[in-house]
Amino acid sequence: MGLETKPVSTLHETTSYNVEDFPVPTGREEEWRFTPLSRLKGLHNGTAAGSGAVAVDVDAAPEVTVETVSRDDARLGRAYVPADRVSAQAYASFEKATVITVPRATAASRPTVVNVRGAGGGAAYGHILVTLEPMAEAVLVLDHRGTAVYADNVEFVVGDGAILKVVSLQDWDDDAVHVSHHHAALGRDATFRSFAVTLGGDLVRLSPSVSYTAPGGDADLTGLYFVDAGQHLEHRLLVDHTVPNCRSNVTYKGALQGDGAHAVWIGDVIIRAEAEGTDTYELNRNLILTDGARADSVPNLEILTGEVAGAGHASASGRIDDEHLFYLQARGIPHEEARRLVVHGFFAQLLERIEVPEIRERVLAAVEAELAR
Amino acid sequence: MSTLEIRDLHVAVGDKEILRGVDLTVRSGQTHAIMGPNGSGKSTLAYAIAGHPKYTITSGEVLLDGEDLLGMTVDERARAGLFLAMQYPVEVPGVSVSNFLRSAITAVRGEAPKLREFAKELKSGMDALSIDPAFAQRNTNEGFSGGEKKRHEILQLELLKPKIAILDETDSGLDVDALRVVSEGINRFRAHEDTGVLLITHYTRILRYVTPDFVHVFAGGRVVEEGGPELAEKLEAEGYEAYTKASA
Numbered sequence: 001m002g003l004e005t006k007p008v009s010t011l012h013e014t015t016s017y018n019v020e021d022f023p024v025p026t027g028r029e030e031e032w033r034f035t036p037l038s039r040l041k042g043l044h045n046g047t048a049a050g051s052g053a054v055a056v057d058v059d060a061a062p063e064v065t066v067e068t069v070s071r072d073d074a075r076l077g078r079a080y081v082p083a084d085r086v087s088a089q090a091y092a093s094f095e096k097a098t099v100i101t102v103p104r105a106t107a108a109s110r111p112t113v114v115n116v117r118g119a120g121g122g123a124a125y126g127h128i129l130v131t132l133e134p135m136a137e138a139v140l141v142l143d144h145r146g147t148a149v150y151a152d153n154v155e156f157v158v159g160d161g162a163i164l165k166v167v168s169l170q171d172w173d174d175d176a177v178h179v180s181h182h183h184a185a186l187g188r189d190a191t192f193r194s195f196a197v198t199l200g201g202d203l204v205r206l207s208p209s210v211s212y213t214a215p216g217g218d219a220d221l222t223g224l225y226f227v228d229a230g231q232h233l234e235h236r237l238l239v240d241h242t243v244p245n246c247r248s249n250v251t252y253k254g255a256l257q258g259d260g261a262h263a264v265w266i267g268d269v270i271i272r273a274e275a276e277g278t279d280t281y282e283l284n285r286n287l288i289l290t291d292g293a294r295a296d297s298v299p300n301l302e303i304l305t306g307e308v309a310g311a312g313h314a315s316a317s318g319r320i321d322d323e324h325l326f327y328l329q330a331r332g333i334p335h336e337e338a339r340r341l342v343v344h345g346f347f348a349q350l351l352e353r354i355e356v357p358e359i360r361e362r363v364l365a366a367v368e369a370e371l372a373r
Numbered sequence: 374m375s376t377l378e379i380r381d382l383h384v385a386v387g388d389k390e391i392l393r394g395v396d397l398t399v400r401s402g403q404t405h406a407i408m409g410p411n412g413s414g415k416s417t418l419a420y421a422i423a424g425h426p427k428y429t430i431t432s433g434e435v436l437l438d439g440e441d442l443l444g445m446t447v448d449e450r451a452r453a454g455l456f457l458a459m460q461y462p463v464e465v466p467g468v469s470v471s472n473f474l475r476s477a478i479t480a481v482r483g484e485a486p487k488l489r490e491f492a493k494e495l496k497s498g499m500d501a502l503s504i505d506p507a508f509a510q511r512n513t514n515e516g517f518s519g520g521e522k523k524r525h526e527i528l529q530l531e532l533l534k535p536k537i538a539i540l541d542e543t544d545s546g547l548d549v550d551a552l553r554v555v556s557e558g559i560n561r562f563r564a565h566e567d568t569g570v571l572l573i574t575h576y577t578r579i580l581r582y583v584t585p586d587f588v589h590v591f592a593g594g595r596v597v598e599e600g601g602p603e604l605a606e607k608l609e610a611e612g613y614e615a616y617t618k619a620s621a
């Protein structure tokens with residue numbers, strides 16, 4: 001296979017900064033078929049009325065620099081080119097971008113928290129660039145709250161030997177709409193740990209992607225979501241292995257309850273011909289707690305080289321196992337409590353991976369609150 | 374003084390009738406052994422009494438101290454004083470043994486044990502059954518060997534101290550050492566006042582350690598013969614053949 005070998009998948013064909021390069025989605029396209037376009041409030045077809053208020057406020061570790069820059073800052077958009085129409089719309093429409101930089105060989109002494117607060121109004125657009133210079137280390141929290149119709153792109157540039165750990169919380173009010181791309185570009189021997197927690201919002205469509213610019217990159221993408229009645233929470237993962245000897249692991253788990261609760265998980269992993277020695281695994285599991293909830297889970301592993309170190313995927317969606325409940329109840333534990341134990345158990349290993357203790361507590365409390373509904 | 378009364382119990386799985394009229398009374402201070410060939414319905418009896426949703430009671434009653442067990446939920450039965458040590462204990466992912474046991478004790482006793490007392494109680498319970506203390510942090514039954522699962526069932530028996538315990542083939546799959554340890558646990562439990570045991574087994578081996586007061590031979594979904602410990606000796610010598618032929 002030559003370097004020109006393209007993945008056979010028809011996904012991810014177009015990337016462009018120009019909105020007009022992407023036709024208005026109709027809902028029949030592979031990448032849009034699960035998303036209820038009518039609930040996007042016009043983010044996808046240019047009809048979204050502007051003027052929404054979304055404030056981005058950064059509480060940074062002392063070693064970290066934070067800048068608010070204008071659209072024409074040359075650093076923006078270098079790591080990531082929009083891959084769908086809403087992403088391009090966000091790129092064309094944001095007014096100010098937030099640039100966060102961790103200097104070379106510097107370890108940030110505490111997490112940097114980016115508070116993204118929606119205060120209603122019409123549509124709003126954003127852009128965040130996070131750069132870890134070579135050998136830098138940092139923990140970053142993106143905390144989305146309030147209400148908004150919001151489209152944004154976040155670029156993570158993880159330099160050679162740098163370590164970036166990100167927790168992104170989508171904890172919006174019930175009526176929020178959020179369409180977001182998170183792209184990480186990993187340098188040589190860079191480490192990227194991402195933890196997405198999606199709980200609130202009418203519609204959240206988060207597309208985390210990873211690319212590697214040199215060998216030795218290591219990415220873990222973990223996600224946890226809890227979908228309630230009427231919510232549409234969608235996660236679209238793309239890991240593109242284009243260079244040799246990199247690693248990726250994707251683990252997303254969700255629980256769903258209530259009428260019209262809809263989870264979508266798409267996991268695309270491409271191992272290109274050049275990416276020999278790739279080690280990758282992706283997993284999605286959905287726990288369906290009530291009737292009327294639906295989970296769509298589509299893992300997609302495309303291997304274009306014969307020389308992989310490991311590659312696999314798994315996907316399963318199902319009810320709580322009655323045998324688990326029976327065993328716990330047979331020891332006197334009431335049904336509701338048994339159900340709580342099982343759901344906690346389902347998320348337990350994931351929760352342990354959240355780097356920031358306060359965030360771990362908050363997510364735990366949120367899961368608890370969801371179960372009490 | 375507690376009594377478990379099983380009266381003319383008929384149980385089906387789907388359309389298939391499995392138990393065909395079981396009568397049995399277990400009082401505290403007594404140990405009853407139910408012995409029978411594979412497929413005779415022993416586990417069905419155990420699960421039906423505990424309230425497993427797969428088993429449908431088509432007629433009959435089960436009373437614990439005069440209270441209708443069959444009208445209770447699974448957890449209510451356990452809190453009323455019934456315990457089932459399962460033939461195949463269930464693996465519960467992500468729920469640690471310690472967390473599980475603490476929840477169970479809290480439910481059965483009606484109040485949460487103090488953390489320090491719980492830790493002590495758990496440790497001495499595990500020691501007595503030669504269970505590695507590290508198991509407290511492992512997920513319930515996940516990756517346990519057959520013998521480890523059975524010890525864990527007996528640990529629960531000793532911690533929860535029910536009025537009536539049904540032990541479904543707790544002896545199967547155990548080597549001699551494990552059988553002795555588990556039998557000692559059962560005997561410690563039997564030594565308490567106000568406890569009765571219904572010991573289900575396929576083999577006579579465990580009866581050398583846990584001596585029954587009554588032996589019931591089970592075949593074709595009902596009790597086909599009853600007697601004292603000497604009946605077990607007879608089964609040991611002659612096997613179940615006579616009964617399986619008769620019930621077929």
Ligand SMILES: Nc1ncnc2c1ncn2[C@@H]1O[C@H](COP(=O)(O)OP(=O)(O)O)[C@@H](O)[C@H]1O
Pocket residue numbers: 386391409410411412413414415416417418427
């Ligand atoms: N959950 C079940 N589903 C279908 N058949 C069952 C189930 N449980 C028991 N049976 C059937 O009932 C009969 C008795 O089984 P069981 O009670 O397990 O016997 P034992 O414990 O004496 O070996 C068998 O024919 C078995 O196949």
Ligand SMILES: [Mg+2]
Pocket residue numbers: 415416417460541542
């Ligand atoms: Mg059995």
